Amino acid sequence: MPTVSSPTRTVNPWWIAIVCGMASYIDACAIIGSGIALVIYQHSIGTTPEQISDLSSALIVCIAVGALLGGRLGDRYGRRSVFIVTMAMIVIGSALLTLMSTFSGLLIGTIVVGLGTGADLPVSLASIAEIATNENRGKLLGLSQIMWILGMLGALVCSSVVGDFGHIGGQIMFGQVGVIAFITMILRMGIPESIKWKTAQAQHISGANTIQARRTSIRDLLRAPFLKPFIALLLFYSFTNLGANTNGQFGTYLWVNVIGKGVRFASMISLISLFISFFWSYWFMRISDTPRRFMYFQIGAVAVVLMFLVPATLGFSTFTLIVSGLLGGIGLGFAFEAIMKLWTQESFPTLIRTTAQGAVITIARVLAAALAYITPQMMDSAPRTLYFILAGISFVGLAAAWIGFRKGVINEFEVEEQAEEEAFAFATGK
Numbered sequence: 001m002p003t004v005s006s007p008t009r010t011v012n013p014w015w016i017a018i019v020c021g022m023a024s025y026i027d028a029c030a031i032i033g034s035g036i037a038l039v040i041y042q043h044s045i046g047t048t049p050e051q052i053s054d055l056s057s058a059l060i061v062c063i064a065v066g067a068l069l070g071g072r073l074g075d076r077y078g079r080r081s082v083f084i085v086t087m088a089m090i091v092i093g094s095a096l097l098t099l100m101s102t103f104s105g106l107l108i109g110t111i112v113v114g115l116g117t118g119a120d121l122p123v124s125l126a127s128i129a130e131i132a133t134n135e136n137r138g139k140l141l142g143l144s145q146i147m148w149i150l151g152m153l154g155a156l157v158c159s160s161v162v163g164d165f166g167h168i169g170g171q172i173m174f175g176q177v178g179v180i181a182f183i184t185m186i187l188r189m190g191i192p193e194s195i196k197w198k199t200a201q202a203q204h205i206s207g208a209n210t211i212q213a214r215r216t217s218i219r220d221l222l223r224a225p226f227l228k229p230f231i232a233l234l235l236f237y238s239f240t241n242l243g244a245n246t247n248g249q250f251g252t253y254l255w256v257n258v259i260g261k262g263v264r265f266a267s268m269i270s271l272i273s274l275f276i277s278f279f280w281s282y283w284f285m286r287i288s289d290t291p292r293r294f295m296y297f298q299i300g301a302v303a304v305v306l307m308f309l310v311p312a313t314l315g316f317s318t319f320t321l322i323v324s325g326l327l328g329g330i331g332l333g334f335a336f337e338a339i340m341k342l343w344t345q346e347s348f349p350t351l352i353r354t355t356a357q358g359a360v361i362t363i364a365r366v367l368a369a370a371l372a373y374i375t376p377q378m379m380d381s382a383p384r385t386l387y388f389i390l391a392g393i394s395f396v397g398l399a400a401a402w403i404g405f406r407k408g409v410i411n412e413f414e415v416e417e418q419a420e421e422e423a424f425a426f427a428t429g430k
Contacts, residue, residue: 013131013140016191020083021144022184023124024337026090027063027117028151028248030177034059034097034110035249036159037173039256039263044167049376051103055110056249057373062114063121064365070119071358072218075351078201079123079130080193086123087185089116094178098171113177118365122357129345129353130196134413138288138342145338146281149274152248154180156271159252163263196416200350220352221359225410229347230356232404237340238364239397243308243390244332245368250375257376258316258383269318273325280333288342294406300334301398303327305391312387335398343401346411353412 038055041047066086074082093112100106125144132140158176162169221230255266287293307327311320340360348356378386 011190011192013136014143016131017128017140017143018147019184019187019191020124020127021147022180022187023083023086023117023120024144024148025151025154026177026181026184027121028148029155029180030090030113030117030151031059031063031245032152032248032251033155033158033173033177036155036163036252036263036267037097037170039252040159040163040165040170040173041167044170045101047103052253053373053376055103055106056375057369058107058110059114060245060249060365060369060372062111063118064362064369066115066118067121067358067361067365068118069115069358071122071354071356071361073119074123074126074354074358075197078193078197079127079354080188080191082123083120083127083191084185084188086116086120087181087188089113090120090181091178091185094174094181097174098178101167109174116181118361121361122354125341125345125357126197126354127191127194129413130194130350134411135289137345137413138293139285141341141345142281142285142288142338144341145284145333146278148337149278149281153271153274153278156267156274160264160267160271163267196350204351217352218355218359221348221356226348226352226356229343229404229409230360232400233340233344233347233356233360234363235400236397236404237337237360238367239393239400240304240336241364241368242371243304243394244328244336246371246375246386246390247307247328249372250379253376254316254379254383255321258379259318259321261318269322269325273322273329276326277329277333280329281338284333284338288338293339293342294408296334297339297405298335298402300331300336301402303331304335304398305331305395307331308387308391308394312384312391316383335401343405343409346409346413349412349416 035056038047038052042049042052070082070086090113093109093114093116096109096112097106098109100109125141128140128144129137154176155173158173159169162172165172220226251270252263252266255261255269256263284293284296287296304327307324310324310327314320341357344357344360345353375386
C-alpha cells in the first residue's frame with residue numbers, strides 16, 4: 001500500500017482519505033442537520049417558513065461561494081492550509097448557531113458554516129485523489145461518499161433522539177457539527193501537503209515547460225481538452241443535485257408538512273433508507289476502479305429519475321416515499337456525487353483541479369439555493385409538480401454526463417505521470 005512521506009513522518013493514504021473525507025461528512029451533516037433543526041425551531045421558538053427558506057438558501061449560497069474561493073485558493077496556495085482554516089470556520093459558525101436564537105444570529109452562523117464547508121470540499125477531495133494511485137483512486141474517493149452518507153446518518157440519528165426535545169434539540173443538532181469539526185481540525189494538523197501539488201507548484205514557479213506548470217489558469221477550463229468534461233460535469237452535478245438537495249434538506253419538511261408525520265418518524269424512515277444507501281456506496285467503491293463503473297452509472301441514472309417519478313405519478317404517501325427512498329439509494333450511489341468526484345479529479349491537471357471542482361460545486365449549489373428558496377411553498381401547494389420538474393431536470397443532467405463520459409475519461413494523472421517519465425528518460429538518455 002502506498003504512503004505519503006515527509007521528512008519526519010509517513011501517513012497511510014486510507015487515513016488521509018478518512019480525515020479529509022470528513023469534508024463530505026460535515027457537508028451532509030450540516031445541510032441535513034440544519035434543515036431538521038430549523039423545523040424544530042419552527043415549533044419551538046417560532047421560526048417562520050420564510051425564515052427557514054432564507055436560512056436554507058443562505059447555507060447553500062455560502063457553500064457555493066466557499067467552494068469557488070476554496071478551490072482557487074487550494075490551487076494557488078496548497079491544499080493543507082485551506083482545509084485547516086476551513087475547519088476552524090465551521091467550529092466558529094456552529095458555536096454561533098448553537099448559542100444564538102435570533103434570526104440575525106442564526107444567519108451569521110449559517111454564513112460562516114456555509115463558507116467553511118464549501119471551501120473545504122474541493123481541497124479535501126483533491127488531497128485524497130492526489131495521494132491515491134490509478135488502482136485505488138476510486139476506492140479512496142468512494143470512501144468520501146460513504147462519509148457523506150455517514151454525515152446524513154449522523155444528523156438523522158441525532159434527530160431521532162432529540163427531535164422532540166424542543167429548542168434544546170435544535171441546539172444539539174447544530175452543536176454536534178461543531179464538535180466533529182473541531183476533532184477533524186486537530187486530526188488534520190498531522191496531514192502533510194499534497195506532494196503532487198508541491199511538485200506542480202515548484203515547476204510552475206521555476207517556469208518549467210510541463211503540463212502541470214502550464215495548466216494553471218481558469219481560462220484553461222474553457223478550452224480543449226478540458227471544456228467538454230467541464231461542461232458535462234457542470235450540467236450533471238448541477239441538475240442531479242437539485243433533486244438530491246431537495247430530498248436531503250427538505251425531507252423532514254415533506255414528511256411533517258405534506259404527509260403529516262412527526263420529526264422522529266421522518267428521521268427513522270430516512271435512517272433506514274440511508275443504511276441501504278450505505279451498501280450501494282460500498283458497492284461503488286468495489287467497482288469504481290474497474291471498466292464496469294459506467295455501466296453502473298447508467299443503472300443508477302434510471303433509478304434517479306424513477307426516484308422522483310414514483311411520488312409524482314402515484315401521489316405522496318408513506319408507501320411512495322419509501323419506494324422513492326429505496327430507488328434513491330441505488331441511483332445516488334452510482335450516478336451522483338461519488339462518480340462526479342472521481343470524474344472531476346481525473347479530468348483536470350493538478351494546478352486547476354480544485355478550481356474546476358470548486359466551480360462545479362459552486363454552480364450546483366447556487367442553483368440548489370435558488371430552488372430551496374421556493375421549495376417549502378411548492379411542497380405545501382404543488383408537491384407533485386415539484387417532483388415532475390425534478391425528474392425532468394435530473395434526466396437532462398444525467399444525459400449530459402452520459403454524452404460527456406460514455407467514451408471514457410482522459411485521466412490527467414496518467415498524462416502527467418507519462419510526461420514526467422518521458423522528461424526523465426530524455427534528461428538521462430534512457
